[in-house]
Amino acid sequence: MSQTWSIFSAVTLLLVQLCIGEKSCAIWSSAGRLVQRGTSFKMYCTFHCRCRGSMYSDHPPTLQSHKELNSTTIYFNVVNITKNRTYSCQCNCHPALDPCGLDISTGYLPDPPKNLSCIYKVLNNNSGDVLCTWNRGRDTFLQNSTVLWVRTVSGNHTSEPAQHTVSRDLLSMSFPVLRSVPLIHVWVQARNQLGSAVSSTINYTLSDIATPPTPALGQPKCSSRQCLIQVEQCVRTQHLEIQHKADAEQTWTSYSVQRVQMRTVQDWSISSLEPYTLYHFRARSKFGTGLWSQWSTNLSSWTQEEAPAKELDVWYAEDASDLQFLRVYWKEANISIARGKIIEYTVRVFSPDSGLDNVTNVGSDARNCSVRIRANCEVTVWARNSKGLSPPARIPARHTTAKSSQDVRVTAGDRNVTISWRTPGTAPPPASYVVEWYPEGQKMEELGWVRLGRRDDHAVITGMKPFECYEGAVYVFYEESSVSRTVFSGVSTLESAPKVGPSVQESVEGRTVTLTWTELTRSKRGGCITNYTIYLENSSGHQRRYSAAPSDTVYIIPDLSPGVFSLWMTASTAEGEGPAGLKLKFLIQQESPQSTFIACGVVFLVMSLLVCLFQNSAVKQKFKVFFHCLMFDVVPDPANSKWAKECTQEKVLM
Known part of the structure; x- marks a missing residue:
């Protein structure tokens, strides 16, 4: 019975220990839970039961080489810690107990804030905001808090330090100050769990760091060479700078007014501008002392047009198919010459000899125009914008x-x-x-x-x-x-071998073959064609080559032997020979004696038939009618004439 009770008591004690989570040890650091990075210290573990204890670090746990302080306590030397770590200890107790552990947080003391700088943004004639910025220094790896301290000085009175708490992770702070305050003292204090640091105190005369509000610009009103800009300021300033630049330029041109009491609203004239140019404008201002304001938002405006400044760059080409026509070309003038949007181009052909005076207007997108010309005529081209014509550009049609x-x-x-x-x-x-x-x-x-x-x-x-x-x-x-x-x-700038070969056609007449082809398309040439090569191969595989000039499109190969031939062509540039075109085959036939004999027989039969027909008097008479012009004229025979016979008879009678 007593033995059963002892077992029951032990089990009950174990369950109670498990329920309350009793630790097998206690762990602590000689430097506490928060230490500065680079610090060396000792970690201790004291065990509550007799066992062989061990110490671990991080996750997953890594066994550390500890030392024994006494029978219940071990320790481990931590040297130059550089990051947050977790240490734990455990041993095999009976009954089993939970291990113990400790998180060590590390970090740095805050550096004294550096590069403290302030500006005074004047809002109106009575007050403004002082904006201060600084550098925090290195990361402390801890949660920091920052406070900006301010003292104001008015005459002989210096105020108590005013505290301005800075939001977490911000490196700037602004606070209001009346314009009647001439001097302030500012410094910054940074804190964390390891300690605090304070910046140097900076003394500011507010007039030295005062900046006026950004000027507001009205929409510029421009002529061809000048723009009028309205500048509005909510406080009076002594300096004003207006800058302008053309849209295509990178640098700004300044127009400054100094030592003048500016009115809150004032018009300023910016001159020496170029016609029909998009200009951008901005402005800033400054008090007699202090800092310049921020630049205003850019405003843009076009200057007005003027008549084009120079004649067009013109050239011409004669139409080879009709010399009475001339095609006139011109280049688009840049904006500094055009001085406006070109509306149209005017082309005039004038001949004092023939009285020809022909004027043609073409659209602004046109870059050439074909005109009919006469001998000793002159072609003139103008560009027109909304303000007038350019100077004339002349082309004598004949030189x-x-x-x-x-x-x-x-x-x-x-x-x-x-x-x-x-x-x-x-x-x-x-x-x-x-x-x-x-x-x-x-x-x-x-x-x-x-x-x-x-x-x-x-x-x-x-x-x-x-x-x-x-x-x-x-x-x-x-x-x-x-x-x-x-x-x-x-x-040619770049060349390659042609991409394809010429497409050739043949025409066979007797023993002669005539080849014709068309030029390769521009996209297939690869550059300048230097020559064409014609390949001719007979049925035995014997191959001959013929070369044709790049301007040729016809080639004749005479005196070919009878047989079947294969033929193809290639084109070449300076970079090499291109692939062959389509291969074609043709036949040169043998001239047989039998065909000649048959032809002669046919001719003989036709001639014999004509002779037989001519013996017929009717056919002969019709032949004389239709082919009278082909017959010889009848030559008179005086000896056998009628007159001669009658004369002979009369002589006999006498």
Whole structure:
């Protein structure tokens, strides 16, 4: 009975211990629960039962090498702790008890706040807000609190320090100050669980850090060269700066007014602007001392238009199919020359000899116009905007052709082409140059040009499409209205072998085959075609090659032997030969003697039939009627004439 009672008591005690969560040990730190990072200290564990205890750290628990202080207590030396850690101890007690543990928090003392700086934002004539900012320093890894302290000085009176609690994690604080206060003292105090730190005290004369409210701008009112801007301020200032810049520019141009008592609302004129340009404006102000205000919001406005400033850059191309037509080209003027939105272009053809005076107006999107010309006529082009016409750009439709004496060289790169020339010393001095270029065969559709001065000796052409073949010319204009022209061709920035071969067709006549093909499309050429290669292969596999010029579209191969032939073509550029086109087959037939004999027999039979028919008098008579012109005239025979016979008879009678 006593034994049963002992077991019951032990079980009851164990259950009670489990219910109340009794610990097997007690754990503590020699430095407490909160320590500064980099600190060294000891962790202790005292066990409540006789057992072999152990100490662990972190999660999952890592066994630590502890030391024994006495029979119930162990300890562990923590050296230079750098982060938060959890330590625990446990042992095998009977009955089993919970292990014990302790969380160690780490951090730093707050640094003294640095770089304390304040500005005084004036709101009106009576008051304003002082805004102070500072740097906190290094992270403490703890929860910090910050307080901004302020003393105000008015005359001989200095106020008690006023405390302004800063919201968590903020590094700035503002507080109101009357404009009658001339001086303030400010400092910042930072605190956490390890201690506190205080910044240096900064003394401010408010007039030195005062900044006025941002000016408000009214919508600018602009003419072609000037804009009038209304500036509104809620306090009077002594300095005003207005800046402007064109939309395409990066830098601002300043217009400043200083040492003037500004009114709260005032108009200012900004001049020396360009016509038909979008300008952006902003402003800021300042008291006699202190800081500039923030820039105002940008406002934008267009200046008004003026008539275009310069003549258009024009050029022309003659229509090869009809020399009475001329296509005139012009470049779109930039905004500084156009000085407005171009409404239309006017093209006039005038000939004093014939009295021709034809005017054509085309839309603002047009860049060329075809006109009919006469001898000794002049073509003039104008651009028009809402304010008027540009100066005239003239093209004499016919020039006196001068002998070409230019040594033109072409240097092609991956991104541009340089056209250079050299004028012999014996040539007359040039007045100007024009270099034109266009894809092969596309002069009327894709003409480009650049106009150069008399001292220029080269032109760098950009924007040429890669894998495209270009040609063009250099024109030299002389003072006496004569012009010389030197052409160039086969120009490409990037090239590749052609992508396809020509599609060829054949026509066989006897032993001769005539080949025809069309040019490859521009997208398939890969650049400038240097030659075509024709491959001819007979039934025995023997192959012959023929080369054709890049301008050819017809090739004749004579004197072929009878048989079956295969034929195909390729095209080549400077980068290599392209793939073969479609292969075709044709037959050269053998000329047999039997066919010649049959033809001769047929001819003989036809001639015999005609001879037989001619013996018939009716047929003969009809033949004389229808083919009288083919018969020989009858020659008279005097000896057998009627007159001769009658004369002979009379002589006999006598």
